[in-house]
Amino acid sequence: MATSLFLTRLLKYDTAAFVFACLFGLIVRNTFGFCDSMNFCPPGYYRRDGQRARIPCPENTYFTGSHSITNLNDCPPCEGGYYCPPGIVSRCPEGFYCPPGSGMIACPAGAQCPYGSDRAHHCPPGTYSHARSTHCLPCQNGTFNGRHFQRKCVPCAKGFYCHEGGTQYRPPGQQCQPGNYCFQGIQRLCPAGTFQPYQEQNTCFPCPKGSYCAGQGQTAITGACTPGWHCGEQSTNQQPTPCRPGHFCPHGYEIPCGLGLFQPLEGQTECAHCPPSFYCNIKASTAVTGPCQTGCCIHGLHTSPNDCDPPNPQCSIRGLVGGTCQPCPVGKYCPYKDIPEGQAPFCEDGYNCDGGATYPNPMAKLCPVGHKCRHH
Incomplete structure (x- = not known):
């Protein structure tokens, strides 16, 4: 304390002492021309010889010592893992x-x-x-x-x-397994109403009409739907919807009653024949269209009010063409008895209707792997 007071008083009145102090890096604060204290240069600063002003160490250098420095070279480069704003060191x-x-x-x-x-x-x-x-x-x-x-x-x-x-x-051993599909690299169970028999697949097959796929993760169709009930694609149980009037469901899905037929009831597996003396010229009809002309339509299954030619009595089963009793043409199906050849509709794509088909998607006639089955 006594030494500090002595130096303060000495520097206050002795110019030579003031210069000497500056040469050794001391900071002299002067108030109203008097020196009231003296300190070492603070960390991160240096002073040029003979000058009072303190100068910060350049960016990316530092100084943290307790003594004053008087040369720029005394500010070393910042070490790795640290950064140094002018004169300061931080992690x-x-x-x-x-x-x-x-x-x-x-x-x-x-x-x-x-x-x-x-x-x-x-x-x-x-x-x-x-x-x-x-x-x-x-x-x-x-x-x-x-x-x-x-x-x-x-x-x-x-x-x-x-x-x-x-x-x-x-990745080896991480192929998508049957009953699953892999979308964007994540394996998921096939949802109810679908199935997948193969591995390494990114989609599942929808359960076809007339069948159902109960529960998740199916590798095959669960079974056929109940006759008299309609199973659309992706059905999950065998009796989801009763067959509607105007339709029949012999194989678990709806087929509209053809010309010469009608069906007023739901849940049926066959269509009713248009009775004698009446005609039915509307598909999916729930009732006869109207009476025939006198002396016509005497055998039933008539589609015109002036139809007087009897159908061929030998064509009494589905799958045959009326008039010739030949099997239903390839690519078409004959859903009702004595159907005229020109009225036989096309089978659905994906099924191999190779003649004599009675419905559009016969489960036993799925298109073979590696083939294309289109009928339109």
Whole structure:
């Protein structure tokens, strides 16, 4: 205390002493021309010889010692893992890296920079990162990354599934299994009403009309629907909807009653013949269209009020063409007895109607694998 007071008084009145103090890096604060205190240069500053002004160390250098410095060379470069605003030393923050003497640099995408990093650490395969990340993230389920330093992961191959942190496009042993489908690299059960008999598939087949697929994860059709009931595509039980009037359901799905037929009731497996003396010229009719002319329509199944030619009595079963009693043509089906050849409708695409078909999608005639079955 006594020494400090002595120096203060000496510097107040002795110009030579004042200059001497400056030469050794002392800061002299002068108020109204008087020196009232003296201190060492604070951390991060230096003074040029013979000058009172304190000068900060340049950016990316530092000084933290307790004695004054009088030369710029006494401000060393900032060490790796630190950054140095003029004269100050701080640990490199998260999401940045600080090489020796280079300042603070934002961590690039595909790398990780935890607190105090002196370099960007590349993310390994199976991980990724965004810019300014402190750590790498694992690839999510359904995606993979097989290289270092990546900013994103991509979906694995169709028909395969990838676990979290995946590193392969087609991971061995991770093919999508029957009863499942793999969409965007994630394996999921086929929903109720669908099935999938094969592996490595990215969709499921809808259960066809006349059949049902009960529950999830089916590898085959569960069974045929009950006659008299209608099962549309993707049905989940065998009796979902009664067959509507004007239709018949011999195989578990609706077929409209053809010309010469009608059906007023629901839940039926056959259509009623248009009775003698009446005609039925509307498909899916629930009643006869009207009476025939006198002396006509004496046999039934008539489609015109002046139809006086009897149908061929030998064509008494479905699947045959009226007038010739030949099997229903290839690609068509004959759903009712004595149907005129020109009125036989086409089978549905995807089914192999090879002659004599009685309904549009015979389950026993699915189009073979590797073939195309189109009838229109």
